[in-house]
Amino acid sequence: MAIVELDVLEDHERFRSELSSILPDGRRRWIYARKPSGIYYTARTILSVVLVAFLLLAPFIKIGGHQFLLLNILSREFVFFGVPFWPNDFYLVALIFLAVIVTIVLFTATLGRIWCGWLCPQTIFMEMVFRKIEWMIEGGPKEQAKRHSGPWTWDRIWRTSVKVGIFFAISFIIANTFLSYVISSDTLLLYVREGPFSHASLFVGLLFFTFVFFMVFYRFREQACVVACPYGRYMSALVDETTVAVTYDYMRGEQRAKWSKADNAARKSMHGTDGEFRRPHGRGDCVDCYQCVTVCPTGIDIRNGIQLECVNCTACIDACDEVMTRVGLPKGLVRYSSQQQIEQHTTSWLTGRIKAYLIVWTLLMVAAITLFAMRSTLDVGILRQEGTTWVTTATGMGNFYRLQIINKSNKDLPYVLNVVEPAGAVITPIDLPKVVHGGQIMKGRFLVTIPTDIATSFDKKLVLSIQSNGEIVKTVTTSFVMP
Numbered sequence: 001m002a003i004v005e006l007d008v009l010e011d012h013e014r015f016r017s018e019l020s021s022i023l024p025d026g027r028r029r030w031i032y033a034r035k036p037s038g039i040y041y042t043a044r045t046i047l048s049v050v051l052v053a054f055l056l057l058a059p060f061i062k063i064g065g066h067q068f069l070l071l072n073i074l075s076r077e078f079v080f081f082g083v084p085f086w087p088n089d090f091y092l093v094a095l096i097f098l099a100v101i102v103t104i105v106l107f108t109a110t111l112g113r114i115w116c117g118w119l120c121p122q123t124i125f126m127e128m129v130f131r132k133i134e135w136m137i138e139g140g141p142k143e144q145a146k147r148h149s150g151p152w153t154w155d156r157i158w159r160t161s162v163k164v165g166i167f168f169a170i171s172f173i174i175a176n177t178f179l180s181y182v183i184s185s186d187t188l189l190l191y192v193r194e195g196p197f198s199h200a201s202l203f204v205g206l207l208f209f210t211f212v213f214f215m216v217f218y219r220f221r222e223q224a225c226v227v228a229c230p231y232g233r234y235m236s237a238l239v240d241e242t243t244v245a246v247t248y249d250y251m252r253g254e255q256r257a258k259w260s261k262a263d264n265a266a267r268k269s270m271h272g273t274d275g276e277f278r279r280p281h282g283r284g285d286c287v288d289c290y291q292c293v294t295v296c297p298t299g300i301d302i303r304n305g306i307q308l309e310c311v312n313c314t315a316c317i318d319a320c321d322e323v324m325t326r327v328g329l330p331k332g333l334v335r336y337s338s339q340q341q342i343e344q345h346t347t348s349w350l351t352g353r354i355k356a357y358l359i360v361w362t363l364l365m366v367a368a369i370t371l372f373a374m375r376s377t378l379d380v381g382i383l384r385q386e387g388t389t390w391v392t393t394a395t396g397m398g399n400f401y402r403l404q405i406i407n408k409s410n411k412d413l414p415y416v417l418n419v420v421e422p423a424g425a426v427i428t429p430i431d432l433p434k435v436v437h438g439g440q441i442m443k444g445r446f447l448v449t450i451p452t453d454i455a456t457s458f459d460k461k462l463v464l465s466i467q468s469n470g471e472i473v474k475t476v477t478t479s480f481v482m483p
């Protein structure tokens with residue numbers, strides 16, 4: 001095993017032991033990223049508009065009277081795609097979460113941190129909302145750096161104040177949005193109408209989370225992806241040489257060398273067509289312009305290979321493609337590719353590991369879909385009433401029972417409670433509604449009386465059935481106590 005002595009690492013090797021956004025003495029090195037432009041940035045911008053709109057509007061979308069997505073951890077109420085899941089469906093919710101995790105693992109192993117660059121709310125808000133506002137208020141990276149290192153002039157004060165105000169307002173909206181996924185949009189709107197002082201503790205919590213979001217986007221920024229996010233941590237265990245990710249084609253790019261007069265002459269000899277005119281002269285296609293570094297929101301140099309800090313945002317692809325176009329070399333020096341593809345010009349992404357992930361994923365999906373399809377609309381629970389034994393009635397012996405029915409559908413459902421065994425037993429309802437309302441839990445009691453003539457031969461096992469719309473929903477076997 002090679003032992004690397006950190007203090008003797010060359011400057012170009014320092015990325016192995018240091019984070020680009022943290023100085024060797026532990027202080028923060030602020031990243032002033034340049035605005036990228038190109039096909040990937042445009043695509044990400046369009047996607048981010050769709051995703052932000054979805055995130056903000058989804059709590060207000062109702063399907064069959066249910067919120068599209070609700071994650072009420074406090075009262076253990078979950079709704080996915082308008083389908084409510086109850087606490088007794090927890091096994092199904094756990095299975096869905098497990099399937100989501102395996103899906104992310106599968107995607108990471110095949111396509112790297114594609115989630116981070118394209119779908120993660122942290123990246124989307126940071127790069128597509130907050131950073132764009134920052135560019136508008138404070139200008140490009142050079143202006144920002146100059147202003148931040150200078151004195152507190154009026155120009156700096158008003159720009160910072162406007163930025164802080166807007167960042168805080170957006171953070172407040174984000175905090176409200178996430179709250180509406182937890183307590184539901186209806187409840188949130190009700191609380192808004194009633195005013196913050198009617199729910200002071202919740203409002204304080206809301207302000208706390210607003211402040212957390214504000215600090216994440218105002219100060220913490222890329223550190224969330226680099227040092228805090230657990231997904232980034234285990235990414236290194238999932239990717240290998242076949243993983244397709246944002247990659248620098250070092251076979252084509254090295255030996256990197258600045259653009260020179262000789263390149264101008266060589267390019268002219270190509271008569272305006274793109275082509276490889278540097279490599280015959282011992283120079284790779286990388287013109288060492290650092291444009292891929294200046295756009296990177298985590299401040300890394302993609303030419304050092306796949307790194308933990310890379311969130312696959314594709315900004316360096318756009319930056320390098322722009323440079324390649326300008327100098328007349330083929331695009332794609334930085335592109336979505338795998339190490340194997342770059343070295344061998346071929347790839348076999350369907351490795352044994354991916355096949356194993358696919359099998360696990362398929363099994364989980366089949367199990368989740370099957371269990372979901374088998375999930376009954378009514379969930380029934382019958383228990384003998386606690387603290388009671390038996391009662392003697394005019395016709396025989398009686399026991400009290402509690403009935404609980406959860407209606408998971410959106411419709412009101414009637415039901416019929418019957419005794420299957422022993423024949424002749426009689427049910428007397430006590431505060432039992434005849435209908436279970438949609439999305440509600442119905443609770444009630446009933447008395448079962450065993451006639452005196454059959455009580456002597458009765459084996460103390462009672463079988464009850466619940467029918468709804470002509471179908472037996474559940475058959476329950478319970479005990480019956482007698483002297």
Ligand code: SF4
Nearest residue numbers: 296310311313314316
């Ligand atoms: S290296 Fe490229 S893809 Fe990775 S974070 Fe930086 S700019 Fe984005």
Ligand code: SF4
Nearest residue numbers: 286287289290292320
């Ligand atoms: S943008 Fe392209 S050419 Fe410029 S340094 Fe990066 S990889 Fe090299």
